[in-house]
Amino acid sequence: MNPEPQFGDILRRWRSLRRLSQMELGLQANVSARHINFIERGRARPSRSMVVQLAQTLEMSKADTNLAALAAGHAPIFKQDPSSIDLAPLRSCIRRMLDNHMPFPGIVLDKHWNIIDANEAARFFLHHAGFANAINIMEALAAQPPEESSIENWHEAVALILYRSKIELTHAGDDPILFRLITSLEEHFHKFGGKDFHVDFSQAMLPTRFKIGGKSICMFSTIAHFGTVFDMSICDIQIELMFPSDPKSEAALIEIDQKVKAEF
Numbered sequence: 001m002n003p004e005p006q007f008g009d010i011l012r013r014w015r016s017l018r019r020l021s022q023m024e025l026g027l028q029a030n031v032s033a034r035h036i037n038f039i040e041r042g043r044a045r046p047s048r049s050m051v052v053q054l055a056q057t058l059e060m061s062k063a064d065t066n067l068a069a070l071a072a073g074h075a076p077i078f079k080q081d082p083s084s085i086d087l088a089p090l091r092s093c094i095r096r097m098l099d100n101h102m103p104f105p106g107i108v109l110d111k112h113w114n115i116i117d118a119n120e121a122a123r124f125f126l127h128h129a130g131f132a133n134a135i136n137i138m139e140a141l142a143a144q145p146p147e148e149s150s151i152e153n154w155h156e157a158v159a160l161i162l163y164r165s166k167i168e169l170t171h172a173g174d175d176p177i178l179f180r181l182i183t184s185l186e187e188h189f190h191k192f193g194g195k196d197f198h199v200d201f202s203q204a205m206l207p208t209r210f211k212i213g214g215k216s217i218c219m220f221s222t223i224a225h226f227g228t229v230f231d232m233s234i235c236d237i238q239i240e241l242m243f244p245s246d247p248k249s250e251a252a253l254i255e256i257d258q259k260v261k262a263e264f
Contacts, residue, residue, distance in 0.1 A: 007051075007071040008040040014058040015040075017173050029057040048074040061172050062232050080232040090226065090234055097224070098122075101241050103257030105219070111168065111236040112177050113137045121253065122242075124260060128212050138165070138181040142188040152209040152216060155197045158189050160206060163199070207245040215252050218245040 015025050022040070026033040031053070038044035046054065051072050055065040066076035098106040098119040105122035109115060114136050118126065126132055129150045134140035138161065146154035162185060169178050186194075199206065207218040224239040244250035 005067060005071050006042060007046065007068055008042050010064060010068045010071060011036075011054060011058075012040050014060055014064065014173055018058050020058075025054075025057065029053055046072050048072075048077075052077060059171070061175070062230070062235060064173060066232070078230050078232050078235075087231060087234055090229060094237070094239060097239055097241070103253050104244065105242040107240050107242075109137065109238045109240060111172070111175070111238075112181065113165070116237065120260060121257060124256060125210060125212070129210070136181070137161075138185050142181075142185045146192050150211050152211050155189075155192075155194055156199060156206055157208045158185065158194065159197060159199045162186055162189065205245070208242075212252070212256070215248075217249045217252050219243060219249060220245050 015022070018025075020028070021033075022036040023033040025031075026036050029036075031050070035044060039046055039050075048069065051065070051069050051074060054060075055068060055077070060068065062078045066078055069075065069077050094108055094117065098108070098117065101121075102119055103121050105125050106119045107115060107122045107126075108117040115126075115134065123132075126134065129140075130144055130148065131137070131140045141149075141158060141161070151157050162182060165178065165182050165185075169175055169182060172178060189195075189197075205220050207220045210217045210219070219242040221240050221242045224241065226235060226237065229235045244253055
């Protein structure tokens with residue numbers, strides 16, 4: 001059985017992740033380096049406000065902020081209640097965004113790239129990409145060789161997902177689930193020539209190209225987050241809305257939408 005984490009250990013780990021000395025952290029958090037030292041060694045217990053102050057300075061994840069608060073003997077800072085009636089307007093907002101984005105794909109992901117929700121256009125693409133029963137985007141990509149994928153620029157698409165997820169991991173500080181997903185996808189990527197592949201970042205944008213029904217459909221995406229939501233059950237959700245990158249792709253998406261509607 002693993003021992004309960006100590007606040008000093010959590011603080012030290014995050015300070016190391018942010019590459020700050022005790023002096024540097026103290027200056028940024030307006031706390032003496034001596035007090036930081038005492039907290040890390042367990043000789044002083046931080047108040048709840050001090051926990052929040054240090055967590056904000058270190059940009060701790062909400063999960064670790066709660067863990068740190070508990071370790072210091074306080075109640076969690078952020079609540080987690082997915083059934084809360086307060087979240088109803090947010091769920092309605094997500095649904096409205098997805099529905100209003102039709103006939104273009106829109107998908108909702110959590111911080112581990114699990115599919116939470118999607119509109120009909122996105123479900124169509126997931127189906128034709130071989131991900132109809134997929135729960136996790138990264139796991140689905142890691143299970144499919146590029147020659148079986150409907151993504152024409154597979155190497156570019158996977159490289160960008162790895163790039164994006166590694167940035168998310170750095171921000172999260174320590175997320176073993178995300179780390180495992182990245183490692184698995186990266187091994188798969190390298191197996192199919194990804195080790196020597198380099199993304200051309202000089203481009204204005206890099207769309208993902210799908211081959212659907214003999215047509216090439218190019219799309220780029222925008223990602224929305226809730227900026228002032230603190231409930232942990234929804235604060236890390238990402239709403240990814242995809243847009244056609246050229247008139248032909250837009251016409252193809254509209255045509256697909258009309259065909260799908262005609263079938264029902």
